[in-house]
Amino acid sequence: MRIGKYVIEFDNRPSIVGWSSIVSKKEGDGPLGKGFDMVIEDPMFGQDSWERAECEFHETSIGILLDKTGIKDSDVDIVYAGDLLNQCSSSGFCMRDYNIPYCGVYGACSTSVLSMINAAIAVESGLMQRCISSTSSHFCAAEKQFRYPLEYGGQRPPSAQWTVTGAASAMICGKSEKNCPKIEKAIIGRIVDKGVSDANNMGAAMAPAAAQTIADFLHDTNTKPEDYDIIVTGDLGSVGSELLYELMEKEYGISIRDVHNDTGMMMYYPEEQDVHAGGSGCACCGTVMCSKLLNEINSGVINKALIVATGALLSTISAFQGETIPCIAHGVLITNGKENESD
Amino acid sequence: MRIGKYVIEFDNRPSIVGWSSIVSKKEGDGPLGKGFDMVIEDPMFGQDSWERAECEFHETSIGILLDKTGIKDSDVDIVYAGDLLNQCSSSGFCMRDYNIPYCGVYGACSTSVLSMINAAIAVESGLMQRCISSTSSHFCAAEKQFRYPLEYGGQRPPSAQWTVTGAASAMICGKSEKNCPKIEKAIIGRIVDKGVSDANNMGAAMAPAAAQTIADFLHDTNTKPEDYDIIVTGDLGSVGSELLYELMEKEYGISIRDVHNDTGMMMYYPEEQDVHAGGSGCACCGTVMCSKLLNEINSGVINKALIVATGALLSTISAFQGETIPCIAHGVLITNGKENESD
Numbered sequence: 001m002r003i004g005k006y007v008i009e010f011d012n013r014p015s016i017v018g019w020s021s022i023v024s025k026k027e028g029d030g031p032l033g034k035g036f037d038m039v040i041e042d043p044m045f046g047q048d049s050w051e052r053a054e055c056e057f058h059e060t061s062i063g064i065l066l067d068k069t070g071i072k073d074s075d076v077d078i079v080y081a082g083d084l085l086n087q088c089s090s091s092g093f094c095m096r097d098y099n100i101p102y103c104g105v106y107g108a109c110s111t112s113v114l115s116m117i118n119a120a121i122a123v124e125s126g127l128m129q130r131c132i133s134s135t136s137s138h139f140c141a142a143e144k145q146f147r148y149p150l151e152y153g154g155q156r157p158p159s160a161q162w163t164v165t166g167a168a169s170a171m172i173c174g175k176s177e178k179n180c181p182k183i184e185k186a187i188i189g190r191i192v193d194k195g196v197s198d199a200n201n202m203g204a205a206m207a208p209a210a211a212q213t214i215a216d217f218l219h220d221t222n223t224k225p226e227d228y229d230i231i232v233t234g235d236l237g238s239v240g241s242e243l244l245y246e247l248m249e250k251e252y253g254i255s256i257r258d259v260h261n262d263t264g265m266m267m268y269y270p271e272e273q274d275v276h277a278g279g280s281g282c283a284c285c286g287t288v289m290c291s292k293l294l295n296e297i298n299s300g301v302i303n304k305a306l307i308v309a310t311g312a313l314l315s316t317i318s319a320f321q322g323e324t325i326p327c328i329a330h331g332v333l334i335t336n337g338k339e340n341e342s343d
Numbered sequence: 344m345r346i347g348k349y350v351i352e353f354d355n356r357p358s359i360v361g362w363s364s365i366v367s368k369k370e371g372d373g374p375l376g377k378g379f380d381m382v383i384e385d386p387m388f389g390q391d392s393w394e395r396a397e398c399e400f401h402e403t404s405i406g407i408l409l410d411k412t413g414i415k416d417s418d419v420d421i422v423y424a425g426d427l428l429n430q431c432s433s434s435g436f437c438m439r440d441y442n443i444p445y446c447g448v449y450g451a452c453s454t455s456v457l458s459m460i461n462a463a464i465a466v467e468s469g470l471m472q473r474c475i476s477s478t479s480s481h482f483c484a485a486e487k488q489f490r491y492p493l494e495y496g497g498q499r500p501p502s503a504q505w506t507v508t509g510a511a512s513a514m515i516c517g518k519s520e521k522n523c524p525k526i527e528k529a530i531i532g533r534i535v536d537k538g539v540s541d542a543n544n545m546g547a548a549m550a551p552a553a554a555q556t557i558a559d560f561l562h563d564t565n566t567k568p569e570d571y572d573i574i575v576t577g578d579l580g581s582v583g584s585e586l587l588y589e590l591m592e593k594e595y596g597i598s599i600r601d602v603h604n605d606t607g608m609m610m611y612y613p614e615e616q617d618v619h620a621g622g623s624g625c626a627c628c629g630t631v632m633c634s635k636l637l638n639e640i641n642s643g644v645i646n647k648a649l650i651v652a653t654g655a656l657l658s659t660i661s662a663f664q665g666e667t668i669p670c671i672a673h674g675v676l677i678t679n680g681k682e683n684e685s686d
Binding site (some may be wrong): 049088102127189 | 447448
């Protein structure tokens with residue numbers, strides 16, 4: 001049912017029965033390294049192009065998920081997947097290897113949560129029982145596509161973020177499973193464009209979208225930040241997170257500093273790993289959600305997490321044409337789920 | 344509920360309460376010209392780039408839809424939209440002008456039907472009541488992005504199709520409305536890649552995906568082609584349609600020649616308008632569905648239409664790297680809906 005104007009509440013509380021994450025060396029060397037299912041040292045993953053490598057990460061992530069859940073691909077009703085590559089080609093190409101109906105989703109770095117919400121809606125409709133949500137990104141493929149050829153060695157400004165190389169997938173099921181995280185509520189964002197046109201400062205472009213979505217969610221559910229164990233954005237990085245705090249306080253009178261973290265700031269050691277403002281890319285929020293966050297929700301370390309993934313919907317052409325960056329943020333409330341079951 | 348392995352049946356039969364189409368001069372000069380809501384002679388639509396022009400077509404299409412249905416943008420629960428531009432930028436940018444939650448969808452030329460299926464699932468879930476599905480394409484923007492700069496004047500081979508300039512939108516509602524077309528069933532496709540790598544022969548690449556989806560649909564519903572007033576593909580063009588007939592007959596033992604048409608062949612006068620194998624692009628199936636087809640379903644000229652939109656999920660980079668083209672086809676069964684109401 002709907003709560004307020006923008007929030008949807010899932011009466012059947014779709015279950016996240018499994019999740020998987022795979023990353024490359026730099027992410028494996030970061031503070032969350034031990035929590036990922038697989039770390040591939042070689043960012044080429046044995047392929048002959050960065051795009052093929054991203055596809056291989058994506059495909060492997062779905063493979064790990066199927067292995068972990070013991071569900072065969074032919075028993076999955078649908079995959080919602082997307083990525084940053086033009087025409088979502090990591091997702092489309094990787095789905096050649098699975099015999100599963102496929103719906104392409106585009107939300108830039110918000111794709112992880114957007115795909116998961118679509119899967120939850122499909123499950124709630126009763127039309128689907130087992131859905132995968134999935135996403136990927138690759139540092140080299142993204143730099144090549146959105147910024148400069150790596151060989152050019154362009155200097156990265158302090159506000160720039162580092163695209164995570166990896167992929168993440170989750171299995172959302174309709175039949176209420178005990179002992180796994182539940183999707184309670186969700187919010188699909190609206191486009192916000194505050195006039196930022198600097199493709200090297202995504203955090204600043206996306207912060208207002210995150211602020212709007214978080215404020216809408218808290219308003220519609222009549223809750224406060226302290227009602228959540230954690231509010232996670234992905235991925236504003238350090239610059240965008242600071243802006244988010246200011247915006248939330250000035251525009252909405254809400255402080256989230258005490259309960260907020262950002263997957264872009266969780267992924268790397270910012271100084272030692274020279275990532276400037278933090279991590280980014282579809283796989284940033286995706287892999288943190290599908291490792292540390294879902295693990296901790298599952299074990300009860302976190303009981304209630306509001307995860308808000310942000311996307312900057314620019315293209316190279318729009319940037320060249322001087323367009324500002326339309327941004328969006330989608331949120332999902334995931335709980336440990338055991339509280340209600342023991343009632 | 345699910346029927347067979349791949350077909351979903353909507354118990355609440357979502358209503359298509361309104362639809363809109365806008366095209367440019369070439370499409371307006373074609374056989375369906377009088378059925379579109381608006382024909383804009385200038386393909387630039389007063390903008391300074393083809394991408395901005397496509398965005399303007401898209402935005403206007405949604406505007407016409409809101410006008411026709413009398414529904415305010417703030418009363419729409421979600422827009423599912425996508426297009427061919429990198430990062431779906433026509434959709435993302437046009438949604439800056441509407442205050443509606445937005446989910447980006449990518450299915451290349453299958454986006455019109457894929458968006459509509461997503462809207463129908465959302466309505467069926469009960470979480471959304473009023474959903475827009477929407478898509479756009481632009482000949483010049485697509486040629487520039489996927490093939491050659493127009494100024495280069497590259498020779499187009501006979502198998503090439505002409506990207507439709509335009510946009511189309513539909514309003515899908517949950518509350519069962521009388522006297523409007525109903526979405527009865529749908530099928531989300533699986534990727535098919537038969538090894539075609541020629542970006543100038545999309546019809547051949549996509550025909551096997553269309554064949555698979557149509558065969559799956561007929562199998563799961565235990566129906567025959569003659570059970571439908573029309574089976575429409577969009578958009579295989581003349582080359583792909585002929586291949587579809589052969590594939591259906593050889594691989595599945597089914598002949599659809601007598602009930603089939605293709606939006607790529609319906610859009611233009613093939614000889615006089617020099618479009619080679621026919622129309623293509625997200626707006627091809629979109630605008631034909633949201634003009635002639637839905638008009639005729641609504642008036643009862645057609646009672647039962649199976650509309651199967653096909654997408655070729657290549658990118659320029661994948662083509663340069665010699666990759667073959669993963670293709671997909673999604674189908675939706677739309678009925679006049681009055682038959683059941685009089686029961």
